[in-house]
Amino acid sequence: MGIFSRIKEGLKKTRSGIMGRMEGLFARSSFDDEFYEELEEVLIGADVGVETTMQITDSLREKVREEKAREPQQVMDILKGLLLDILGRDVVPLELSEQKPTVILVLGVNGVGKTTTIGKLAHRYKNEGKKVLLAAGDTFRAAAIEQLEIWAGRAQSDIIKHQQGSDPSAVLFDGVTAAVSRGSDVVLCDTAGRLHNKANLMEELKKVRRVVEKALPGAPHEVLLVLDATTGQNALAQAKVFNEAAPITGVALTKLDGTAKGGIVIAIANELKVPVKMVGVGEGVEDLQPFDPIEYVDGLFTESHTGGQV
Protein backbone atom coordinates (compact mmCIF):
# COMPACT_ATOMS: atom_id res chain seq x y z
CA MET A 1 0.00 0.00 0.00
CA GLY A 2 1.27 3.44 -0.84
CA ILE A 3 2.39 5.79 1.89
CA PHE A 4 -0.44 8.15 1.22
CA SER A 5 -3.06 5.48 0.86
CA ARG A 6 -2.34 3.69 4.10
CA ILE A 7 -5.54 4.34 5.88
CA LYS A 8 -6.55 3.15 9.27
CA GLU A 9 -9.46 0.79 9.26
CA GLY A 10 -12.73 2.55 9.79
CA LEU A 11 -11.14 5.93 9.29
CA LYS A 12 -12.97 7.63 6.51
CA LYS A 13 -11.22 10.57 5.09
CA THR A 14 -11.43 12.97 2.30
CA ARG A 15 -8.30 13.96 0.62
CA SER A 16 -8.38 17.06 -1.44
CA GLY A 17 -5.97 19.67 -2.50
CA ILE A 18 -2.66 18.97 -4.03
CA MET A 19 -3.22 15.50 -5.35
CA GLY A 20 -6.16 16.45 -7.47
CA ARG A 21 -4.35 19.58 -8.58
CA MET A 22 -1.35 17.60 -9.73
CA GLU A 23 -3.46 15.48 -11.97
CA GLY A 24 -5.12 18.52 -13.46
CA LEU A 25 -1.75 20.10 -13.91
CA PHE A 26 -0.41 17.29 -16.01
CA ALA A 27 -3.60 16.88 -17.95
CA ARG A 28 -2.87 20.05 -19.85
CA SER A 29 -1.36 20.02 -23.30
CA SER A 30 1.12 22.85 -23.13
CA PHE A 31 3.82 23.60 -20.64
CA ASP A 32 3.77 27.35 -20.53
CA ASP A 33 4.39 29.90 -17.79
CA GLU A 34 1.01 29.20 -16.35
CA PHE A 35 1.91 25.54 -15.97
CA TYR A 36 5.09 26.40 -14.09
CA GLU A 37 3.28 28.88 -11.92
CA GLU A 38 0.73 26.28 -10.97
CA LEU A 39 3.41 23.70 -10.36
CA GLU A 40 5.12 26.18 -8.06
CA GLU A 41 1.92 26.56 -6.12
CA VAL A 42 1.51 22.84 -5.82
CA LEU A 43 5.04 22.38 -4.50
CA ILE A 44 4.85 25.34 -2.15
CA GLY A 45 1.45 24.07 -1.03
CA ALA A 46 3.15 20.80 -0.12
CA ASP A 47 5.62 22.74 2.08
CA VAL A 48 8.59 22.18 -0.20
CA GLY A 49 9.52 25.82 0.39
CA VAL A 50 10.08 28.72 -1.96
CA GLU A 51 13.78 28.24 -2.53
CA THR A 52 13.73 24.52 -3.24
CA THR A 53 10.61 24.91 -5.35
CA MET A 54 12.27 27.55 -7.51
CA GLN A 55 15.30 25.37 -7.86
CA ILE A 56 13.18 22.42 -8.94
CA THR A 57 11.06 24.36 -11.43
CA ASP A 58 14.15 26.02 -12.90
CA SER A 59 15.81 22.65 -13.42
CA LEU A 60 12.59 21.32 -14.87
CA ARG A 61 12.34 24.14 -17.42
CA GLU A 62 15.91 23.53 -18.44
CA LYS A 63 15.50 19.79 -18.81
CA VAL A 64 12.21 20.08 -20.63
CA ARG A 65 13.92 22.39 -23.08
CA GLU A 66 17.00 20.18 -23.44
CA GLU A 67 15.01 17.03 -23.94
CA LYS A 68 12.38 18.79 -26.01
CA ALA A 69 9.75 17.12 -23.88
CA ARG A 70 6.18 17.73 -24.99
CA GLU A 71 4.12 14.88 -23.63
CA PRO A 72 2.68 15.25 -20.14
CA GLN A 73 4.06 11.86 -19.16
CA GLN A 74 7.55 12.89 -20.25
CA VAL A 75 7.43 16.11 -18.25
CA MET A 76 6.05 14.30 -15.24
CA ASP A 77 8.87 11.75 -15.44
CA ILE A 78 11.47 14.47 -15.61
CA LEU A 79 9.96 16.15 -12.58
CA LYS A 80 9.86 12.90 -10.64
CA GLY A 81 13.45 12.27 -11.61
CA LEU A 82 14.49 15.65 -10.27
CA LEU A 83 12.76 15.01 -6.97
CA LEU A 84 14.33 11.57 -6.70
CA ASP A 85 17.75 13.04 -7.44
CA ILE A 86 17.23 15.02 -4.26
CA LEU A 87 15.54 12.38 -2.11
CA GLY A 88 17.53 9.41 -3.32
CA ARG A 89 15.89 6.36 -4.84
CA ASP A 90 16.59 3.69 -2.29
CA VAL A 91 14.79 2.75 0.84
CA VAL A 92 17.35 3.45 3.55
CA PRO A 93 16.65 1.23 6.55
CA LEU A 94 17.56 1.84 10.13
CA GLU A 95 20.89 0.06 10.54
CA LEU A 96 21.40 -2.57 13.16
CA SER A 97 24.92 -2.61 14.53
CA GLU A 98 27.05 -5.73 14.19
CA GLN A 99 27.35 -6.12 17.91
CA LYS A 100 24.29 -5.80 20.00
CA PRO A 101 22.73 -3.74 21.32
CA THR A 102 21.92 -1.24 18.60
CA VAL A 103 21.26 2.10 20.26
CA ILE A 104 18.77 4.43 18.59
CA LEU A 105 18.50 7.95 19.95
CA VAL A 106 15.28 9.77 19.06
CA LEU A 107 15.14 13.58 18.92
CA GLY A 108 12.85 16.38 17.88
CA VAL A 109 10.84 19.42 18.88
CA ASN A 110 7.76 19.19 21.11
CA GLY A 111 4.85 17.01 20.14
CA VAL A 112 6.11 15.72 16.80
CA GLY A 113 5.69 12.04 17.70
CA LYS A 114 8.98 10.86 19.21
CA THR A 115 7.52 8.66 21.92
CA THR A 116 4.89 7.19 19.61
CA THR A 117 7.49 6.42 16.95
CA ILE A 118 9.58 4.65 19.58
CA GLY A 119 6.55 2.58 20.58
CA LYS A 120 5.93 1.58 16.98
CA LEU A 121 9.59 0.76 16.39
CA ALA A 122 9.67 -1.36 19.52
CA HIS A 123 6.67 -3.29 18.25
CA ARG A 124 8.35 -3.76 14.90
CA TYR A 125 11.60 -5.08 16.33
CA LYS A 126 9.73 -7.26 18.79
CA ASN A 127 7.86 -8.83 15.88
CA GLU A 128 11.18 -9.55 14.24
CA GLY A 129 12.03 -11.58 17.31
CA LYS A 130 14.35 -9.05 18.87
CA LYS A 131 14.74 -8.16 22.49
CA VAL A 132 13.92 -4.51 22.91
CA LEU A 133 14.57 -2.05 25.70
CA LEU A 134 13.09 1.43 25.99
CA ALA A 135 14.86 4.15 27.95
CA ALA A 136 12.63 6.90 29.33
CA GLY A 137 14.87 9.87 28.64
CA ASP A 138 12.04 12.42 28.79
CA THR A 139 12.07 13.21 32.46
CA PHE A 140 10.53 16.63 31.94
CA ARG A 141 7.06 16.46 30.42
CA ALA A 142 4.13 15.52 32.59
CA ALA A 143 3.41 11.78 32.29
CA ALA A 144 6.01 11.25 29.58
CA ILE A 145 7.36 8.26 31.48
CA GLU A 146 3.90 6.75 31.95
CA GLN A 147 3.24 7.21 28.24
CA LEU A 148 6.40 5.30 27.32
CA GLU A 149 5.53 2.61 29.86
CA ILE A 150 2.24 2.00 28.09
CA TRP A 151 4.07 1.66 24.79
CA ALA A 152 6.57 -0.71 26.39
CA GLY A 153 3.63 -2.82 27.51
CA ARG A 154 2.08 -2.84 24.05
CA ALA A 155 5.35 -3.89 22.49
CA GLN A 156 6.26 -6.27 25.32
CA SER A 157 9.56 -4.54 25.78
CA ASP A 158 11.67 -3.75 28.80
CA ILE A 159 11.79 -0.21 30.08
CA ILE A 160 14.35 1.64 32.13
CA LYS A 161 13.06 4.74 33.88
CA HIS A 162 13.93 7.15 36.64
CA GLN A 163 11.71 9.68 38.33
CA GLN A 164 10.29 12.74 36.68
CA GLY A 165 12.74 15.59 37.00
CA SER A 166 15.84 13.39 37.10
CA ASP A 167 18.85 13.74 34.80
CA PRO A 168 18.02 12.42 31.31
CA SER A 169 21.64 11.47 30.67
CA ALA A 170 21.65 9.27 33.73
CA VAL A 171 18.51 7.43 32.58
CA LEU A 172 19.91 6.77 29.14
CA PHE A 173 23.24 5.67 30.60
CA ASP A 174 21.38 3.17 32.76
CA GLY A 175 19.25 2.12 29.81
CA VAL A 176 22.20 1.34 27.58
CA THR A 177 24.11 -0.35 30.39
CA ALA A 178 21.10 -2.49 31.27
CA ALA A 179 20.65 -3.45 27.63
CA VAL A 180 24.25 -4.59 27.44
CA SER A 181 23.98 -6.73 30.56
CA ARG A 182 20.58 -8.16 29.62
CA GLY A 183 21.63 -8.95 26.09
CA SER A 184 19.01 -6.73 24.43
CA ASP A 185 19.18 -6.32 20.67
CA VAL A 186 17.84 -2.81 20.41
CA VAL A 187 17.70 0.16 22.80
CA LEU A 188 15.33 2.96 21.92
CA CYS A 189 16.12 6.19 23.75
CA ASP A 190 13.32 8.69 24.19
CA THR A 191 14.18 12.33 24.81
CA ALA A 192 12.12 15.32 25.86
CA GLY A 193 10.76 17.53 23.11
CA ARG A 194 12.84 20.68 22.77
CA LEU A 195 12.79 23.64 20.47
CA HIS A 196 16.07 23.95 18.63
CA ASN A 197 16.47 27.63 19.51
CA LYS A 198 16.81 26.85 23.22
CA ALA A 199 20.55 26.78 23.71
CA ASN A 200 20.48 25.17 27.14
CA LEU A 201 18.27 22.32 25.98
CA MET A 202 20.48 21.71 22.97
CA GLU A 203 23.49 21.60 25.29
CA GLU A 204 21.65 19.03 27.35
CA LEU A 205 21.17 17.00 24.20
CA LYS A 206 24.88 17.09 23.40
CA LYS A 207 25.55 15.78 26.87
CA VAL A 208 22.94 13.06 26.43
CA ARG A 209 24.67 11.95 23.27
CA ARG A 210 28.09 11.94 24.91
CA VAL A 211 26.86 9.93 27.85
CA VAL A 212 25.24 7.34 25.58
CA GLU A 213 28.55 6.99 23.79
CA LYS A 214 30.31 6.60 27.09
CA ALA A 215 27.92 3.85 28.11
CA LEU A 216 28.65 1.98 24.90
CA PRO A 217 31.46 3.01 22.54
CA GLY A 218 30.10 3.38 19.03
CA ALA A 219 26.64 4.27 20.29
CA PRO A 220 24.28 5.83 19.38
CA HIS A 221 24.23 3.89 16.13
CA GLU A 222 21.26 5.76 14.82
CA VAL A 223 20.18 9.28 15.67
CA LEU A 224 16.65 9.67 14.39
CA LEU A 225 15.18 13.14 14.04
CA VAL A 226 11.40 13.10 14.17
CA LEU A 227 9.63 15.70 12.04
CA ASP A 228 5.90 16.36 11.93
CA ALA A 229 4.62 16.41 8.35
CA THR A 230 2.33 19.34 9.20
CA THR A 231 5.34 21.50 10.02
CA GLY A 232 6.27 24.14 7.51
CA GLN A 233 9.59 25.79 6.79
CA ASN A 234 10.72 25.69 10.40
CA ALA A 235 11.52 21.99 10.01
CA LEU A 236 14.57 22.93 7.97
CA ALA A 237 15.97 24.99 10.82
CA GLN A 238 15.13 22.13 13.19
CA ALA A 239 17.06 19.66 11.08
CA LYS A 240 20.08 21.92 10.79
CA VAL A 241 20.37 22.75 14.46
CA PHE A 242 19.66 19.25 15.77
CA ASN A 243 22.17 17.92 13.29
CA GLU A 244 24.79 20.19 14.78
CA ALA A 245 24.04 19.12 18.33
CA ALA A 246 23.85 15.39 17.58
CA PRO A 247 24.58 14.43 13.98
CA ILE A 248 21.43 12.79 12.68
CA THR A 249 21.52 9.61 10.64
CA GLY A 250 17.92 9.68 9.53
CA VAL A 251 14.57 11.39 9.66
CA ALA A 252 11.22 9.92 10.71
CA LEU A 253 8.37 11.84 9.12
CA THR A 254 5.20 11.48 11.18
CA LYS A 255 1.51 12.27 10.69
CA LEU A 256 1.54 11.58 6.97
CA ASP A 257 -1.94 10.17 7.41
CA GLY A 258 -3.26 13.73 7.46
CA THR A 259 -3.50 16.05 4.48
CA ALA A 260 -0.07 17.59 4.93
CA LYS A 261 2.54 16.34 2.51
CA GLY A 262 5.70 16.90 4.50
CA GLY A 263 7.40 18.40 1.46
CA ILE A 264 9.95 20.08 3.68
CA VAL A 265 11.84 16.77 3.70
CA ILE A 266 12.72 17.52 0.09
CA ALA A 267 14.34 20.78 1.14
CA ILE A 268 16.07 19.01 4.02
CA ALA A 269 17.40 16.22 1.82
CA ASN A 270 18.53 18.88 -0.62
CA GLU A 271 20.52 20.77 1.98
CA LEU A 272 21.62 18.20 4.52
CA LYS A 273 21.69 14.95 2.55
CA VAL A 274 20.07 13.12 5.44
CA PRO A 275 17.77 10.30 4.35
CA VAL A 276 14.20 9.95 5.48
CA LYS A 277 14.04 6.46 6.91
CA MET A 278 10.59 5.99 8.38
CA VAL A 279 7.13 7.48 8.04
CA GLY A 280 4.36 7.58 10.62
CA VAL A 281 0.86 7.06 9.25
CA GLY A 282 -1.29 6.84 12.34
CA GLU A 283 -1.42 6.39 16.07
CA GLY A 284 -1.48 2.61 16.25
CA VAL A 285 1.45 0.22 16.77
CA GLU A 286 1.44 -0.82 13.14
CA ASP A 287 1.36 2.68 11.72
CA LEU A 288 5.02 3.00 10.85
CA GLN A 289 6.56 2.24 7.49
CA PRO A 290 9.95 2.43 5.85
CA PHE A 291 10.17 5.52 3.68
CA ASP A 292 10.19 4.64 0.02
CA PRO A 293 11.17 7.74 -1.99
CA ILE A 294 9.76 6.43 -5.25
CA GLU A 295 6.46 5.64 -3.66
CA TYR A 296 6.44 9.02 -1.91
CA VAL A 297 7.06 10.92 -5.12
CA ASP A 298 4.60 8.76 -7.06
CA GLY A 299 2.07 9.45 -4.35
CA LEU A 300 2.65 13.15 -4.78
CA PHE A 301 1.66 12.92 -8.41
CA THR A 302 -0.81 10.15 -8.85
CA GLU A 303 -3.07 9.96 -5.89
CA SER A 304 -6.52 11.32 -6.44
CA HIS A 305 -9.35 12.20 -4.15
CA THR A 306 -10.52 9.24 -2.16
CA GLY A 307 -13.71 11.16 -1.53
CA GLY A 308 -14.35 9.40 1.73
CA GLN A 309 -14.45 6.03 0.02
CA VAL A 310 -11.91 3.74 1.54
Place this chain on the structure above:
Amino acid sequence: MVFENLSTKLQDTLKRLRGKGKLTEKDVDVALREVRLALLEADVNFKVVKDFVKTVKERCLGAEVLESLTPGQQVIKIVNDELTKLMGESVAKLNQSSAPPTVIMMVGLQGSGKTTSAAKLSNLLKKKQHSPLLVAADIYRPAAIKQLQVLGEQLEVPVYQMGQQDPVQTAKAALEQAKRNRNDYVIIDTAGRLHIDEELMAELTRIEKAVNPDEILLVVDAMTGQDAVNVAQSFKEKLGLSGVVLTKLDGDTRGGAALSVRAVTGCPVKFAGLGEKTDAFEPFYPERMASRILGMGDVLTLIEKA
Protein backbone atom coordinates in the same frame (compact mmCIF):
# COMPACT_ATOMS: atom_id res chain seq x y z
CA MET B 1 11.71 36.56 17.62
CA VAL B 2 8.74 35.39 15.68
CA PHE B 3 8.40 36.95 12.27
CA GLU B 4 11.80 38.57 12.55
CA ASN B 5 12.93 37.36 9.19
CA LEU B 6 9.70 38.34 7.57
CA SER B 7 9.81 41.83 8.96
CA THR B 8 13.41 42.34 7.86
CA LYS B 9 12.47 41.18 4.39
CA LEU B 10 9.44 43.40 4.12
CA GLN B 11 11.33 46.35 5.46
CA ASP B 12 14.15 45.88 3.01
CA THR B 13 11.69 45.80 0.19
CA LEU B 14 9.63 48.69 1.35
CA LYS B 15 12.69 50.80 2.00
CA ARG B 16 13.34 50.77 -1.68
CA LEU B 17 10.06 52.51 -2.20
CA ARG B 18 11.00 55.29 0.16
CA GLY B 19 11.44 58.75 -1.21
CA LYS B 20 9.86 58.00 -4.54
CA GLY B 21 7.58 60.71 -5.70
CA LYS B 22 5.13 58.54 -7.49
CA LEU B 23 4.57 54.87 -7.79
CA THR B 24 4.07 53.14 -11.05
CA GLU B 25 2.21 49.87 -11.22
CA LYS B 26 5.57 48.29 -11.84
CA ASP B 27 6.97 49.64 -8.57
CA VAL B 28 4.04 48.21 -6.73
CA ASP B 29 4.45 44.87 -8.45
CA VAL B 30 8.13 44.67 -7.57
CA ALA B 31 7.43 45.45 -3.94
CA LEU B 32 4.54 43.08 -3.73
CA ARG B 33 6.54 40.27 -5.30
CA GLU B 34 8.89 40.53 -2.35
CA VAL B 35 6.00 40.71 0.06
CA ARG B 36 4.59 37.58 -1.52
CA LEU B 37 7.85 35.68 -1.22
CA ALA B 38 8.38 36.77 2.34
CA LEU B 39 4.90 35.66 3.33
CA LEU B 40 5.33 32.31 1.60
CA GLU B 41 8.63 31.75 3.33
CA ALA B 42 6.85 32.52 6.57
CA ASP B 43 4.42 29.63 5.84
CA VAL B 44 1.40 31.79 5.15
CA ASN B 45 -0.80 29.67 2.92
CA PHE B 46 -0.31 30.48 -0.75
CA LYS B 47 -3.98 31.16 -1.32
CA VAL B 48 -4.10 33.53 1.61
CA VAL B 49 -1.01 35.23 0.25
CA LYS B 50 -2.64 35.60 -3.13
CA ASP B 51 -5.71 37.26 -1.68
CA PHE B 52 -3.63 39.44 0.56
CA VAL B 53 -1.38 40.67 -2.23
CA LYS B 54 -4.39 41.31 -4.42
CA THR B 55 -6.07 43.43 -1.78
CA VAL B 56 -2.92 45.40 -1.13
CA LYS B 57 -2.34 45.96 -4.81
CA GLU B 58 -5.86 47.19 -5.38
CA ARG B 59 -5.52 49.64 -2.57
CA CYS B 60 -2.08 50.72 -3.78
CA LEU B 61 -3.30 51.42 -7.24
CA GLY B 62 -6.32 53.24 -5.98
CA ALA B 63 -6.61 56.97 -5.90
CA GLU B 64 -5.30 57.32 -2.38
CA VAL B 65 -1.82 56.40 -3.51
CA LEU B 66 -1.68 58.22 -6.77
CA GLU B 67 -2.93 61.40 -5.17
CA SER B 68 -0.66 60.99 -2.22
CA LEU B 69 2.53 62.99 -2.18
CA THR B 70 4.48 60.14 -0.66
CA PRO B 71 3.37 56.91 -2.26
CA GLY B 72 6.16 54.83 -0.70
CA GLN B 73 4.84 55.72 2.69
CA GLN B 74 1.40 54.79 1.56
CA VAL B 75 2.38 51.32 0.43
CA ILE B 76 4.00 50.58 3.75
CA LYS B 77 0.91 51.75 5.51
CA ILE B 78 -1.37 49.70 3.34
CA VAL B 79 0.61 46.50 3.86
CA ASN B 80 0.65 47.14 7.57
CA ASP B 81 -3.05 48.04 7.68
CA GLU B 82 -4.09 44.97 5.78
CA LEU B 83 -1.88 42.72 7.85
CA THR B 84 -3.31 44.16 11.04
CA LYS B 85 -6.80 43.78 9.70
CA LEU B 86 -6.09 40.18 8.83
CA MET B 87 -4.65 39.42 12.25
CA GLY B 88 -7.55 41.05 14.05
CA GLU B 89 -7.40 44.53 15.45
CA SER B 90 -7.61 44.15 19.18
CA VAL B 91 -7.12 41.63 21.97
CA ALA B 92 -9.97 39.15 21.92
CA LYS B 93 -11.28 38.22 25.32
CA LEU B 94 -12.41 34.84 26.47
CA ASN B 95 -16.17 34.41 26.20
CA GLN B 96 -17.97 34.23 29.49
CA SER B 97 -21.22 32.56 30.29
CA SER B 98 -23.90 34.63 31.98
CA ALA B 99 -24.82 31.51 33.90
CA PRO B 100 -21.60 29.95 35.16
CA PRO B 101 -19.79 27.74 34.66
CA THR B 102 -18.22 28.96 31.46
CA VAL B 103 -17.42 25.90 29.39
CA ILE B 104 -14.28 25.85 27.26
CA MET B 105 -13.33 23.07 24.90
CA MET B 106 -9.80 22.59 23.56
CA VAL B 107 -9.57 20.94 20.14
CA GLY B 108 -6.89 20.38 17.54
CA LEU B 109 -4.46 18.08 15.77
CA GLN B 110 -2.26 15.61 17.62
CA GLY B 111 0.56 17.18 19.58
CA SER B 112 -0.47 20.78 18.96
CA GLY B 113 -0.48 21.57 22.69
CA LYS B 114 -4.09 21.13 23.84
CA THR B 115 -3.39 19.48 27.18
CA THR B 116 -0.60 21.89 28.05
CA SER B 117 -2.70 24.88 26.99
CA ALA B 118 -5.71 23.64 28.98
CA ALA B 119 -3.52 23.52 32.07
CA LYS B 120 -2.00 26.92 31.31
CA LEU B 121 -5.42 28.46 30.85
CA SER B 122 -6.62 27.03 34.14
CA ASN B 123 -3.56 28.53 35.77
CA LEU B 124 -4.31 31.93 34.29
CA LEU B 125 -7.91 31.78 35.48
CA LYS B 126 -6.94 30.60 38.93
CA LYS B 127 -4.58 33.53 39.28
CA LYS B 128 -7.55 35.77 38.58
CA GLN B 129 -9.38 34.23 41.54
CA HIS B 130 -11.50 31.92 39.41
CA SER B 131 -12.14 28.32 40.22
CA PRO B 132 -11.54 26.21 37.12
CA LEU B 133 -12.16 22.50 36.66
CA LEU B 134 -10.06 20.57 34.16
CA VAL B 135 -11.73 17.69 32.35
CA ALA B 136 -9.83 14.74 30.89
CA ALA B 137 -11.75 13.80 27.76
CA ASP B 138 -8.86 12.22 25.85
CA ILE B 139 -9.38 8.49 26.15
CA TYR B 140 -7.02 7.51 23.34
CA ARG B 141 -3.55 8.86 23.86
CA PRO B 142 -1.47 6.75 26.23
CA ALA B 143 -1.28 8.46 29.63
CA ALA B 144 -3.26 11.51 28.47
CA ILE B 145 -5.37 11.50 31.63
CA LYS B 146 -2.31 11.11 33.79
CA GLN B 147 -0.67 14.03 32.00
CA LEU B 148 -3.58 16.30 32.84
CA GLN B 149 -3.67 15.01 36.40
CA VAL B 150 0.02 15.73 36.92
CA LEU B 151 -0.44 19.25 35.58
CA GLY B 152 -3.57 19.78 37.67
CA GLU B 153 -1.75 18.66 40.77
CA GLN B 154 1.13 21.03 40.08
CA LEU B 155 -1.30 23.91 39.70
CA GLU B 156 -3.69 22.81 42.40
CA VAL B 157 -6.54 22.72 39.93
CA PRO B 158 -9.01 19.82 40.22
CA VAL B 159 -9.13 17.35 37.34
CA TYR B 160 -12.28 15.42 36.50
CA GLN B 161 -11.91 12.06 34.80
CA MET B 162 -13.89 8.90 34.17
CA GLY B 163 -11.11 6.74 32.78
CA GLN B 164 -11.61 5.43 29.27
CA GLN B 165 -15.36 5.96 29.25
CA ASP B 166 -17.16 7.84 26.51
CA PRO B 167 -15.80 11.39 26.53
CA VAL B 168 -19.31 12.74 25.94
CA GLN B 169 -20.47 11.26 29.22
CA THR B 170 -17.33 12.45 30.96
CA ALA B 171 -17.88 16.01 29.76
CA LYS B 172 -21.53 15.95 30.86
CA ALA B 173 -20.73 14.56 34.28
CA ALA B 174 -17.91 17.06 34.71
CA LEU B 175 -20.31 19.90 34.05
CA GLU B 176 -22.63 18.60 36.75
CA GLN B 177 -19.78 18.31 39.18
CA ALA B 178 -18.63 21.85 38.38
CA LYS B 179 -22.12 23.14 39.18
CA ARG B 180 -22.14 21.27 42.48
CA ASN B 181 -18.67 22.43 43.43
CA ARG B 182 -19.11 25.99 42.16
CA ASN B 183 -16.34 25.84 39.63
CA ASP B 184 -16.91 28.88 37.41
CA TYR B 185 -14.85 27.53 34.50
CA VAL B 186 -14.81 24.08 32.96
CA ILE B 187 -11.95 23.36 30.59
CA ILE B 188 -12.28 20.22 28.53
CA ASP B 189 -9.13 18.64 27.13
CA THR B 190 -9.96 16.52 24.09
CA ALA B 191 -7.84 14.00 22.22
CA GLY B 192 -5.75 15.09 19.27
CA ARG B 193 -7.35 14.14 15.98
CA LEU B 194 -6.95 14.63 12.28
CA HIS B 195 -9.44 16.99 10.70
CA ILE B 196 -10.24 14.29 8.14
CA ASP B 197 -11.02 11.65 10.72
CA GLU B 198 -14.78 11.67 10.44
CA GLU B 199 -15.43 9.42 13.39
CA LEU B 200 -13.38 11.46 15.82
CA MET B 201 -14.64 14.75 14.42
CA ALA B 202 -18.15 13.49 15.05
CA GLU B 203 -17.16 12.76 18.63
CA LEU B 204 -16.27 16.43 19.07
CA THR B 205 -19.62 17.45 17.67
CA ARG B 206 -21.30 15.18 20.21
CA ILE B 207 -19.35 16.72 23.07
CA GLU B 208 -20.27 20.17 21.76
CA LYS B 209 -23.96 19.25 21.67
CA ALA B 210 -23.81 17.73 25.14
CA VAL B 211 -22.21 20.63 26.99
CA ASN B 212 -22.84 23.62 24.73
CA PRO B 213 -19.46 25.29 25.23
CA ASP B 214 -19.11 29.05 25.45
CA GLU B 215 -15.75 28.77 23.84
CA ILE B 216 -14.24 26.22 21.48
CA LEU B 217 -10.56 26.93 21.06
CA LEU B 218 -8.61 25.46 18.17
CA VAL B 219 -5.07 24.85 19.36
CA VAL B 220 -2.60 25.39 16.54
CA ASP B 221 1.14 24.81 16.52
CA ALA B 222 2.80 28.03 15.33
CA MET B 223 5.18 25.95 13.20
CA THR B 224 2.36 24.59 11.04
CA GLY B 225 2.90 24.92 7.32
CA GLN B 226 0.58 25.22 4.35
CA ASP B 227 -1.85 22.62 5.69
CA ALA B 228 -3.01 25.02 8.43
CA VAL B 229 -5.84 26.20 6.18
CA ASN B 230 -7.20 22.69 5.60
CA VAL B 231 -7.08 21.92 9.29
CA ALA B 232 -8.67 25.19 10.36
CA GLN B 233 -11.34 25.01 7.70
CA SER B 234 -12.39 21.47 8.63
CA PHE B 235 -12.57 22.22 12.34
CA LYS B 236 -14.51 25.39 11.59
CA GLU B 237 -16.99 23.51 9.42
CA LYS B 238 -17.69 20.86 12.02
CA LEU B 239 -17.65 22.92 15.21
CA GLY B 240 -18.66 26.32 16.47
CA LEU B 241 -15.08 27.45 16.80
CA SER B 242 -14.77 30.70 18.70
CA GLY B 243 -11.06 31.23 19.00
CA VAL B 244 -7.54 30.01 18.41
CA VAL B 245 -4.61 29.29 20.69
CA LEU B 246 -1.26 29.61 18.99
CA THR B 247 1.37 27.47 20.69
CA LYS B 248 5.14 27.10 20.62
CA LEU B 249 5.65 30.75 19.77
CA ASP B 250 8.81 30.58 21.84
CA GLY B 251 10.41 28.90 18.85
CA ASP B 252 11.99 30.72 15.94
CA THR B 253 9.24 29.96 13.46
CA ARG B 254 7.94 32.87 11.47
CA GLY B 255 4.46 31.74 12.35
CA GLY B 256 2.64 32.51 9.13
CA ALA B 257 0.07 29.87 10.12
CA ALA B 258 -1.39 32.53 12.39
CA LEU B 259 -2.39 34.54 9.34
CA SER B 260 -3.71 31.52 7.49
CA VAL B 261 -5.86 30.26 10.33
CA ARG B 262 -7.20 33.68 11.05
CA ALA B 263 -8.03 34.21 7.39
CA VAL B 264 -9.96 30.96 6.91
CA THR B 265 -11.81 30.81 10.22
CA GLY B 266 -12.33 34.46 10.94
CA CYS B 267 -11.80 33.46 14.56
CA PRO B 268 -9.50 35.60 16.66
CA VAL B 269 -6.31 34.18 18.11
CA LYS B 270 -7.00 34.54 21.82
CA PHE B 271 -3.92 33.13 23.49
CA ALA B 272 -0.26 32.53 22.76
CA GLY B 273 1.75 29.64 24.19
CA LEU B 274 5.32 30.67 24.84
CA GLY B 275 6.96 27.72 26.49
CA GLU B 276 6.55 24.34 28.10
CA LYS B 277 6.01 25.67 31.60
CA THR B 278 2.48 26.29 32.81
CA ASP B 279 2.96 30.05 33.18
CA ALA B 280 4.23 30.53 29.61
CA PHE B 281 0.84 31.66 28.34
CA GLU B 282 -0.40 35.10 27.38
CA PRO B 283 -3.31 36.87 25.75
CA PHE B 284 -2.55 37.24 22.07
CA TYR B 285 -1.96 40.79 20.89
CA PRO B 286 -2.82 40.87 17.20
CA GLU B 287 -1.67 44.41 16.54
CA ARG B 288 1.56 43.61 18.28
CA MET B 289 1.91 40.55 16.10
CA ALA B 290 1.22 42.50 12.94
CA SER B 291 3.64 45.15 14.12
CA ARG B 292 6.16 42.44 14.72
CA ILE B 293 5.64 41.14 11.18
CA LEU B 294 6.62 44.47 9.79
CA GLY B 295 8.87 45.59 12.62
CA MET B 296 6.49 48.40 13.41
CA GLY B 297 8.98 50.63 15.20
CA ASP B 298 11.06 50.81 12.08
CA VAL B 299 8.06 51.13 9.86
CA LEU B 300 6.94 54.17 11.78
CA THR B 301 10.37 55.76 11.36
CA LEU B 302 10.21 54.88 7.70
CA ILE B 303 6.89 56.58 7.39
CA GLU B 304 8.20 59.65 9.18
CA LYS B 305 11.20 59.85 6.89
CA ALA B 306 9.35 59.04 3.70
